[in-house]
Every structure is written in C-alpha cells, then in structure tokens.
Amino acid sequence: MELFRSHVLVCGGTGCTSSGSAQIIEQFEKHIAERGLEREIKVVRTGCFGLCEAGPVVIVYPEGAFYSRVKPEDVNEIVEEHLLKGRIVQRLIYKGDGAAPERERSLDKIGFYKKQKRIALRNCGVIDPENIDEYIAMDGYQALAKVLGGMKPMDVVNTVLESGLRGRGGAGFPTGLKWKFAMGGATPKYIVCNADEGDPGAFMDRSVLEGDPHAVLEAMAIAGYAVGASQGYIYVRAEYPIAVKRLGIAIGQAREYGLLGKNIFGSEFDFDIELRLGAGAFVCGEETALFSSIEGERGEPRPKPPFPAVKGVFGGPTIINNVETLANIPQIIVRGPEWFSAIGTEKSKGTKVFALGGKVNNTGLVEVPMGTTLREIVYEIGGGIPGGKAFKAAQTGGPSGGCIPAEHLDTPIDYDSLAAIGSMMGSGGLIVLDEDDCMVDIARFFLEFTVDESCGKCPPCRIGTRRMLEILERIVSGKGEPGDIDKLIKLGSTIKRTAMCGLGQSAPNPVLSTIRYFRDEYEAHINEKRCPAGHCKALMRYIIDPDKCKRCGICARACPVGAISGDKTRPYTIDPAVCVKCGLCIEKCRFGAIYTK
Amino acid sequence: MKTLKELNEIRAKTLDSVNLRKQRIGTRVVVGMATCGIAAGARPVLMAFVDEVARRALRDVMVTQTGCIGVCRLEPLVEVYRPGEDKVTYVNVKPEQVARIVSEHIVNGNPVDEWTIGAADKE
Known part of the structure; x- marks a missing residue:
C-alpha cells in the first residue's frame, strides 16, 4: 500500500467550493507534481470542516496546521514552505478567535472546536467522501x-x-x-x-x-x-x-x-x-x-x-x-x-448539529452535546457578535421555530427546554440577531417564506398565513392599527390548531414568539410609527440637528425630491411627508448634522 | 462483500493512511528540511523514516519536518521526541541508519548514542 508522509485536506463542502476550493486542489496537485512530491504527499477533498466563515479551509497533517481563507495563489507558498521545507506558513494560519498566537495552530486548540463533540459529523472533514x-x-x-x-x-x-x-x-x-x-x-x-x-x-x-x-x-x-x-x-x-x-x-x-x-x-x-x-x-x-x-x-x-x-x-x-x-x-x-x-440531558440524548449564521463571527457548522447553553454556542464557539454589538435574540428552527431572547441565553438547549420557552429545536438552523435587527421584520421575513411555500391544499395555511403576512406588512410600513397584535395572535393560534400538516401548524411560530418576547417592538411600530432597531425603512426619519447645521444648503440642493427647506437665517429642516429616505443628504453633509431615527 | 473478514481487511489496509489525520501524543520524529538539510540529503532520510514506520506499522509515531535547526554543518539532522523524555538529536543521518534508530530508540527506548549530537561534539 502507498503511504504518504503528509496529507493535505481541502474542504470540498458547498461553502468552500463556492469560495474556490476546487482551484486550490488543482493548484496543490500542480505544484506538488512540479516538485516531484506526488509519492510523498496526498491531496484529499473532504467534506465540511464546519468553520465556513474562514473558508476555503486547508488542513495539513501530520502537523494539523489549519490554514484559512486560502487563495489559489497562496498554494505555491504552502507547498514550497510547508510541504517541502517543513515551515508552517504563519501568515495563513487561522487566528480568528483572538487567542494568543501559537506556533502551530491545530484544530483542537481553536475555540470553535474545543466545545464541540462530533458524532454525526465525525468523519466530515476527515475522510474523502468519494472513497x-x-x-x-x-x-x-x-x-x-x-x-x-x-x-x-x-x-x-x-x-x-x-x-x-x-x-x-x-x-x-x-x-x-x-x-x-x-x-x-x-x-x-x-x-x-x-x-x-x-x-x-x-x-x-x-x-x-x-x-x-x-x-x-x-x-x-x-x-x-x-x-x-x-x-x-x-x-x-x-x-x-x-x-x-x-x-x-x-x-x-x-x-x-x-x-x-x-x-x-x-x-x-x-x-x-x-x-x-x-x-x-x-x-x-x-x-x-x-x-x-x-x-x-x-x-x-x-x-x-x-x-x-x-x-x-x-x-x-x-x-x-x-x-x-x-x-x-x-x-x-x-x-x-x-x-x-450518557451524552446530553435527561430527555434529549446525544448531540445536535447547528448551522450557525447571522450576526456571529464564526458562521459555520457546529455539533454540540444536548444541554449546551445558547451563550456557549454564540460566544464561545461562535466567537461573539461582530462589532461588539449587543445580542438581541437567536432564531432557531427557521420558519417553523421561534426566537430566544437574551434573558434565556443560559437555557440549556434541548427539545423540551426550547419548547418550554416558545421556540423549538427545529432542524438546526440558528440565526443570531443583534440590536440592529427588527423583530417584526424578522417575523415578516419568515412568514413571507411560508406563504410562498404553502402548497395551498388547506385553507388555514393558504388563506390564514397570507392574512397574517398582510397585517405584518402593514405594520412594518407604518400603517399598523391598534388591535393588529391581537388579530395576529388569534389568527396564529387558529392556524396552528387547524392546518393540515406541519408546515401550516408551525408557520405562525415566528410571529407568535416574537410577539411573546418583543411585544414592545410591535407596539412601537403600531402606536408610535417607530422602529426601535432603526431597521424598517418606512418608519425611519431623517432629521437635521439645528445646532450642528451650518446652513450651507448643500443638502437641500442634493435632495432629489425637494424635501429640505431652509435658508441663511434659519436651520434647514426635512419634511418627512416628502422625504423618500434615499440617504443622499447624509452623504453630502460635511458637518455630520443629519441623522436617522 | 460476503464476510466481516473482508471488511476488516479493507479497514486494516486503509487505516494507516487515514490514521495520519488524527491528533496524537506518541513519538515525533522531526527531520530538518530547510535548504541546508535538503542539500545534505534530508529527503531520502525523511522517506526512509516514513517507510520504516509504515513497515513496522507504528501507529502512534508521527514523522514530520521542520526548518533549519541551526547547526547546518551537521545536517541532515533528525530530532526524536518521546513523550516525557528529553529530545534526542541525531546528526549527519543517512538513510541506512534509519532502521537502527527506529528499532533501538523509537521502539525500544534506547537512543543510539554514537550518532547523536553529543557524540559529534566530542570529535
């Protein structure tokens, strides 16, 4: 049997393939052949390593060196330095989780993998799936x-x-x-x-x-x-x-x-x-x-x-x-x-794989024992939220699930505890939301998806979810009416009870759970015509700070719809009824006097 | 596939290959493979270690390479790290010496003193 002194594992999952791992494999094969190392080094296309955020990922064994964001033009250097001369290319080694740089960064030392336990994914990123x-x-x-x-x-x-x-x-x-x-x-x-x-x-x-x-x-x-x-x-x-x-x-x-x-x-x-x-x-x-x-x-x-x-x-x-x-x-x-x-919690055994996405540093695929808390997943494995923003909620279970607010960050994740707080395990999508995300709009997004995907066979799902979507669209565009929240709850619980299949029975969940935990955001949209996260465009207002305004008039000349008025004697103001929220005035103002609310 | 034996044969045949991809704590054999090492003939030495380790099916021995260790005049250099012991540095290593280093030192734990850097210094 042939024995190789070194194995180069290149991720061939969908994430890394779309960021160019096929060319990387080609380059490895080319450069290895140029140096006559084919008998010593084996290039293997594996499945997903999980850290899709850092892709394309290449791991070189026996050292276990973990290279991230490798570009085809980097390959020559890895072959020359690492495979030929045995010097790990520090420049390309994954350093994402901010720990002290070590000479050899291998897989198990990285925070992203430390807390994980891989059962379902045990061979992913280890073997050649085509062999x-x-x-x-x-x-x-x-x-x-x-x-x-x-x-x-x-x-x-x-x-x-x-x-x-x-x-x-x-x-x-x-x-x-x-x-x-x-x-x-x-x-x-x-x-x-x-x-x-x-x-x-x-x-x-x-x-x-x-x-x-x-x-x-x-x-x-x-x-x-x-x-x-x-x-x-x-x-x-x-x-x-x-x-x-x-x-x-x-x-x-x-x-x-x-x-x-x-x-x-x-x-x-x-x-x-x-x-x-x-x-x-x-x-x-x-x-x-x-x-x-x-x-x-x-x-x-x-x-x-x-x-x-x-x-x-x-x-x-x-x-x-x-x-x-x-x-x-x-x-x-x-x-x-x-x-x-022996793994997991009393009623939920084993591990669960999550696809970690949204506002989190290490987006990718993680497998953790049941009972791991959301905080561990988001902060220790996921590496926290980009830009140091505040965690608002995690959406689990996609269009059938619900959201988990910050106060439940320490809930151990298993089937029953998630159901108890009005969300669900779901198939494993886990989307992290931060302070800039509007919960009403998130609910609208998922409902729009289910309305699109409803097969139309039973009326609760076909008609009911559409009515719910119409109410939500009204709310995010600033036309919400008192009583809309109660209508949503009534419609939602009726659909859950009467729809024929799992799609319809779970479709209202994103709406009901955001109402449960973020009712104040719904109320702000409806009663004050205001989006607390500053996300809903229709509810955003552009305002000129009179103290900062130097009355130069550049904004008024730039405004394509003539919404800004003023002159040398009084500060400029924006008429919200005319403003189309294009943002051009903010771009043009040299004094930073214009802001959104 | 008719029997478990056939399955185990395939398993044994491929295991060595896949085993390389596990993190482990056994002996590490490090061959200096900078320009100086390669020029002095480190590559055949490295391959001789790979072959010998494979021939003896030593599963927890990892053969790897490193850059310039510093004493270029004594290349090819090979360092052997056994868990819990001081590292041993062999100098001027030739492929034909590899079998003895593996059998006496890596398998049986007795360094081949006359080929180590200490012996070379006394000359």
Missing part, C-alpha cells in the same frame, strides 16, 4: 456487519430505543419508537431518508451528505434489517448538486462491495437504495408530501393518521428519518446505547 475505503477505515460498515452477524431485528430496535435518540429533523419523535411501530404490518416496507432540507440558512444535512454519505447508507440498511424492508429512498434536493453527486458515487461503491444489494455479508438480507431528487418545494420536507413526491404525484401532504409506519410511501409501512438522525445510528450500534445516552 468507501476511507469510511471503512474509520469503522464504517462495522455496525451493519454487527447487526447482520447476530442481532435480531428486535435487538436492533431496542438498541435504538435505549439510546434515547430522537428525530433530528425538528419534531424530536423517539427514533426507536418509530422503528418499533413499523415492525409488524403489511409488506413490502420502505426506508426513506428525508434530505429535503429547506429551512433558510440551514445546511446540516447537506454537510453530512457531502462529507460522510456512507454513514447514511449504512444506517438505512440497518433500519431495513430492523423492520424487514429491502428498499430505501433518499429524497434529496436537486439544489444540492455536490451531495447528489457524492451520494450517487457512494451508492455505486457500496453496491460494488456488496454492502448494498442481495445477500449482504452472506446473509439472507437484501437492501438497495435509490435517489429521488426534489424540485425545491419546501412542503416536500413534510413527510407525507415527500411520499407523494417520491411516488411521482404533486407534492401535497396527506392527512395523518394513517401514520407513515402504517401506510407510507407506495402504501407500505415506512420509516422516514432525517439525515442527521441516521448519521447517529451506526455509532449507536457499534458503541452501544449506554455510550450514546
């Missing part, structure tokens, strides 16, 4: 071998039950129970992986699929054995081209090795997986709509019951699990349910 041998080297397919080598289906289900694993797609239903429900009943049965990750700003599942696709395939085969299914479907968004490509490669390699197909490991068990590409409808992440879409029907939800475990895709009993949920399964089998249930 099944590397997955096998990291104990891949050992769980499937263990299951087929002597565990009864009931033992498998009990192991998953005892581990306490709950669905990572958002609702948090116990995974083992889901499997148990599908054990009896009609045949054929199906295993479906829900990879239709649609929340704005969420990319946990994409990263698992891109970085460790075999973990999902292995888990699906294990689920198939547990309930007696021989066919699996992965429903993945077509907007994830890298994930789709790597899944395709992974399925091909697994079939070639006989890890999918007939008589796996010489047993009686057959299992195969097919990909189904979603065309980008958010509602297809709802399980029953997803089934319709797999069957080739229009992506609309069906009433529940019957639940998927009884009647799912093609009318057969179906287990449907989210990508991250499945990625935990092989390790629960190999390391035992006690190992898994």
Whole structure:
C-alpha cells in the first residue's frame, strides 16, 4: 500500500467550493507534481470542516496546521514552505478567535472546536467522501456487519430505543419508537431518508451528505434489517448538486462491495437504495408530501393518521428519518446505547448539529452535546457578535421555530427546554440577531417564506398565513392599527390548531414568539410609527440637528425630491411627508448634522 | 462483500493512511528540511523514516519536518521526541541508519548514542 508522509485536506463542502476550493486542489496537485512530491504527499477533498466563515479551509497533517481563507495563489507558498521545507506558513494560519498566537495552530486548540463533540459529523472533514475505503477505515460498515452477524431485528430496535435518540429533523419523535411501530404490518416496507432540507440558512444535512454519505447508507440498511424492508429512498434536493453527486458515487461503491444489494455479508438480507431528487418545494420536507413526491404525484401532504409506519410511501409501512438522525445510528450500534445516552440531558440524548449564521463571527457548522447553553454556542464557539454589538435574540428552527431572547441565553438547549420557552429545536438552523435587527421584520421575513411555500391544499395555511403576512406588512410600513397584535395572535393560534400538516401548524411560530418576547417592538411600530432597531425603512426619519447645521444648503440642493427647506437665517429642516429616505443628504453633509431615527 | 473478514481487511489496509489525520501524543520524529538539510540529503532520510514506520506499522509515531535547526554543518539532522523524555538529536543521518534508530530508540527506548549530537561534539 502507498503511504504518504503528509496529507493535505481541502474542504470540498458547498461553502468552500463556492469560495474556490476546487482551484486550490488543482493548484496543490500542480505544484506538488512540479516538485516531484506526488509519492510523498496526498491531496484529499473532504467534506465540511464546519468553520465556513474562514473558508476555503486547508488542513495539513501530520502537523494539523489549519490554514484559512486560502487563495489559489497562496498554494505555491504552502507547498514550497510547508510541504517541502517543513515551515508552517504563519501568515495563513487561522487566528480568528483572538487567542494568543501559537506556533502551530491545530484544530483542537481553536475555540470553535474545543466545545464541540462530533458524532454525526465525525468523519466530515476527515475522510474523502468519494472513497468507501476511507469510511471503512474509520469503522464504517462495522455496525451493519454487527447487526447482520447476530442481532435480531428486535435487538436492533431496542438498541435504538435505549439510546434515547430522537428525530433530528425538528419534531424530536423517539427514533426507536418509530422503528418499533413499523415492525409488524403489511409488506413490502420502505426506508426513506428525508434530505429535503429547506429551512433558510440551514445546511446540516447537506454537510453530512457531502462529507460522510456512507454513514447514511449504512444506517438505512440497518433500519431495513430492523423492520424487514429491502428498499430505501433518499429524497434529496436537486439544489444540492455536490451531495447528489457524492451520494450517487457512494451508492455505486457500496453496491460494488456488496454492502448494498442481495445477500449482504452472506446473509439472507437484501437492501438497495435509490435517489429521488426534489424540485425545491419546501412542503416536500413534510413527510407525507415527500411520499407523494417520491411516488411521482404533486407534492401535497396527506392527512395523518394513517401514520407513515402504517401506510407510507407506495402504501407500505415506512420509516422516514432525517439525515442527521441516521448519521447517529451506526455509532449507536457499534458503541452501544449506554455510550450514546450518557451524552446530553435527561430527555434529549446525544448531540445536535447547528448551522450557525447571522450576526456571529464564526458562521459555520457546529455539533454540540444536548444541554449546551445558547451563550456557549454564540460566544464561545461562535466567537461573539461582530462589532461588539449587543445580542438581541437567536432564531432557531427557521420558519417553523421561534426566537430566544437574551434573558434565556443560559437555557440549556434541548427539545423540551426550547419548547418550554416558545421556540423549538427545529432542524438546526440558528440565526443570531443583534440590536440592529427588527423583530417584526424578522417575523415578516419568515412568514413571507411560508406563504410562498404553502402548497395551498388547506385553507388555514393558504388563506390564514397570507392574512397574517398582510397585517405584518402593514405594520412594518407604518400603517399598523391598534388591535393588529391581537388579530395576529388569534389568527396564529387558529392556524396552528387547524392546518393540515406541519408546515401550516408551525408557520405562525415566528410571529407568535416574537410577539411573546418583543411585544414592545410591535407596539412601537403600531402606536408610535417607530422602529426601535432603526431597521424598517418606512418608519425611519431623517432629521437635521439645528445646532450642528451650518446652513450651507448643500443638502437641500442634493435632495432629489425637494424635501429640505431652509435658508441663511434659519436651520434647514426635512419634511418627512416628502422625504423618500434615499440617504443622499447624509452623504453630502460635511458637518455630520443629519441623522436617522 | 460476503464476510466481516473482508471488511476488516479493507479497514486494516486503509487505516494507516487515514490514521495520519488524527491528533496524537506518541513519538515525533522531526527531520530538518530547510535548504541546508535538503542539500545534505534530508529527503531520502525523511522517506526512509516514513517507510520504516509504515513497515513496522507504528501507529502512534508521527514523522514530520521542520526548518533549519541551526547547526547546518551537521545536517541532515533528525530530532526524536518521546513523550516525557528529553529530545534526542541525531546528526549527519543517512538513510541506512534509519532502521537502527527506529528499532533501538523509537521502539525500544534506547537512543543510539554514537550518532547523536553529543557524540559529534566530542570529535
């Protein structure tokens, strides 16, 4: 076997690919070849390392040197200095978290990784996802071998039950129970992986699929054995081209090795997986709509019951699990349910992956034990808020979730504590908001998304969410009326009770939770026609400070709509009825006399 | 794939390769690879260490490189760091000496005194 003295790991996740990691790999290969080092140094394209903010990321082993924001023209220097001469290129080493500079900055020393515990993401950024041998080297397919080598289906289900694993797609239903429900009943049965990750700003599942696709395939085969299914479907968004490509490669390699197909490991068990590409409808992440879409029907939800475990895709009993949920399964089998249930809180076991975004320094992908506080995630892992601004809230769960205000920063994050404060775990999107963000506008943004994505089948969702959006649009444009807040609450709670599927039932959450914690902001918009965060353009006012105004008249000449009047004898003023808030006057004033409120 | 044995064979075959990407605390072998080291022939020495460590399947030994250690006249220089022990510096190392350094020092813990910098200084 070939042995290399050094490995260059280049992130090939979507984030780093879009910032040019493909050219970086090309450059590495070119410069390494120029110096005749091909036999000594191996270049590996891996999945996401998580610190997308600092991308493209390159890690060089055995030193574990962590290079960030690498440009193609930097590669020659890394090859010449580090790979040839063994001098780490300090200039490119990640220094983002402000700790004292050390000579060798390696992964585990960085604050971003210190508090993390990687189970679902354990192979992301470590192995080459297009090479099944590397997955096998990291104990891949050992769980499937263990299951087929002597565990009864009931033992498998009990192991998953005892581990306490709950669905990572958002609702948090116990995974083992889901499997148990599908054990009896009609045949054929199906295993479906829900990879239709649609929340704005969420990319946990994409990263698992891109970085460790075999973990999902292995888990699906294990689920198939547990309930007696021989066919699996992965429903993945077509907007994830890298994930789709790597899944395709992974399925091909697994079939070639006989890890999918007939008589796996010489047993009686057959299992195969097919990909189904979603065309980008958010509602297809709802399980029953997803089934319709797999069957080739229009992506609309069906009433529940019957639940998927009884009647799912093609009318057969179906287990449907989210990508991250499945990625935990092989390790629960190999390391035992006690190992898994020792991590996390009393009712939420294991870890959760979050896509950290918004007003935070280290945007990226993080995996933390359940029970980690929001403060640890935002300040210790996320590196705080840019510009030293104040934390206002964190939005979790995307368009189905709610927000967590500053007073709950120390709440341990798990399914139940988030539900208790009116938010939800959700699939893992975590957007940090600071003092400049308007909570009413955030609620409007998410509701606009759900209104767009409503399939239209049931009236509460189709009509109700649209009426709510109209009220919110009125409020942010300064036309809010007394009583609007109560109308929103009434409409919202009715929609939650009466909508047919999860999309509609959770659509009012962003509005209801912002009203719960930031009612004063709603009231300021409606009663005082004022946006406390200074965000809503329609409510912004441009004002000239009479003490600072030198009466030069430049602003009045610059104003395109003639909203400014005044002369040498009296300070200039802006008529708010005429002003179009273009900001030109602020730009032109040499004395800084104009401000917004 | 019909048996667990086949799976474990693939695992063993690839493990060495992937193992490089883990942080670990074992012995570090550092070869001076600045201009002086390369000119004196450090590259074949480095590769000899890589091959020897692989041949013996020493999983917690990391072979790496560094810049100029300072005594260019004694290159190629190799420093061996064993956890909890003082580092040992070998000088004028040639590829054919590598097997003995690995077997006596890295595996068995007895530095090869006559090739260390202390011995070279007495000459």
